[in-house]
Amino acid sequence: MSIRAHLRKIALALPLAVVAAALTTSLVAAPASAHGSVTDPPSRNWGCLDRWGDRHQAPEMAQQDPMCWAAFQDNPAAMWNWNGLFREGVAGRHEQVIPNGQLCSGGLTEGGRYRSMDTPGNWTAKNVPTNFTLTLTDGAQHGADYLKVYITKPGFDPTTQSLGWGDLTLLKETGRYASAGQYQTDLNLSGRSGRAVIYTIWQASHLDQSYYICSDVNIGGTTTPTPTPTVSPTVTPTPTPTMTTPTPTPTPTTPPTGACAATVTVGNSWNGGYQAQVTVTAGASAITGWKVTVNGATITQAWNGTLSGGNTITNASWNGSLGAGASTTAGFLGTGSTNLTATCALA
Numbered sequence: 001m002s003i004r005a006h007l008r009k010i011a012l013a014l015p016l017a018v019v020a021a022a023l024t025t026s027l028v029a030a031p032a033s034a035h036g037s038v039t040d041p042p043s044r045n046w047g048c049l050d051r052w053g054d055r056h057q058a059p060e061m062a063q064q065d066p067m068c069w070a071a072f073q074d075n076p077a078a079m080w081n082w083n084g085l086f087r088e089g090v091a092g093r094h095e096q097v098i099p100n101g102q103l104c105s106g107g108l109t110e111g112g113r114y115r116s117m118d119t120p121g122n123w124t125a126k127n128v129p130t131n132f133t134l135t136l137t138d139g140a141q142h143g144a145d146y147l148k149v150y151i152t153k154p155g156f157d158p159t160t161q162s163l164g165w166g167d168l169t170l171l172k173e174t175g176r177y178a179s180a181g182q183y184q185t186d187l188n189l190s191g192r193s194g195r196a197v198i199y200t201i202w203q204a205s206h207l208d209q210s211y212y213i214c215s216d217v218n219i220g221g222t223t224t225p226t227p228t229p230t231v232s233p234t235v236t237p238t239p240t241p242t243m244t245t246p247t248p249t250p251t252p253t254t255p256p257t258g259a260c261a262a263t264v265t266v267g268n269s270w271n272g273g274y275q276a277q278v279t280v281t282a283g284a285s286a287i288t289g290w291k292v293t294v295n296g297a298t299i300t301q302a303w304n305g306t307l308s309g310g311n312t313i314t315n316a317s318w319n320g321s322l323g324a325g326a327s328t329t330a331g332f333l334g335t336g337s338t339n340l341t342a343t344c345a346l347a
């Protein structure tokens, strides 16, 4: 068991009463099927899940990440289903179908599950340089007819203004992407600085399914917001293990002795589920394919790899070949125990 997984077991043991209370008051739905979202710069709901999923009821979130706090209070399913913010049958008529003020919720799609994403406020913004690469993670490997990437016009203040189509400038429309786990495109924001919203429309290729994704950025920003570790005085401080900083996955300095080796690291967890990453490292010789079995896992979806048999991930087309000692990663969502071990075999 990794250090993080071990910490997580401790963490899971502590707030059982809290979890039980949450179960009675909210319907927490695991992702029903695999879809995707922009993961860098993180979409609003993916960012909230990434930063807080493992302690989504921590009172300090209200001060440190107030928009995420509000979003979790409104409907945590907006975070658990971070990859499900889409509409079907729009036929490319995005501006006609999505009303102003509802761009970040896909026009209140899924019964308004994502409505909190539309709220103006101090969403945590990622510091980005003027040239950077946007990454969309497609856990379902739907492919993309195109990505349409917009940015809010200079002077638009996402902390106070509701987002409408007239606030956006089209940065670029990409061509098609073959089905893969991630789609990337370079963005050039030269001449811009400060807060902005990157608005991405992902037109999936398997059917007419369009995703509407708001990511907050701070162009040219270098300072990280200083978290205020204030615990609400009405709450008894809980000795929550510190897990905000991901523990770096130990990287072998020498290739493993086998043909390949795998480690598994559990990331965010929530009622009934968790996210995890496997790291695959080639042995002393280059390999052309790998297959990782995560013992103890019940995997509901995987990305950067193909799921089979409930707990086995086989490399995707683009990350199977590894030089001697080289590493790659794949991610998955699982349910049940987080006491996991991973084994690697050639594929």
Ligand SMILES: [Cu+2]
Pocket: 033, 034, 035, 036, 140, 142
């Ligand atoms: Cu999908």
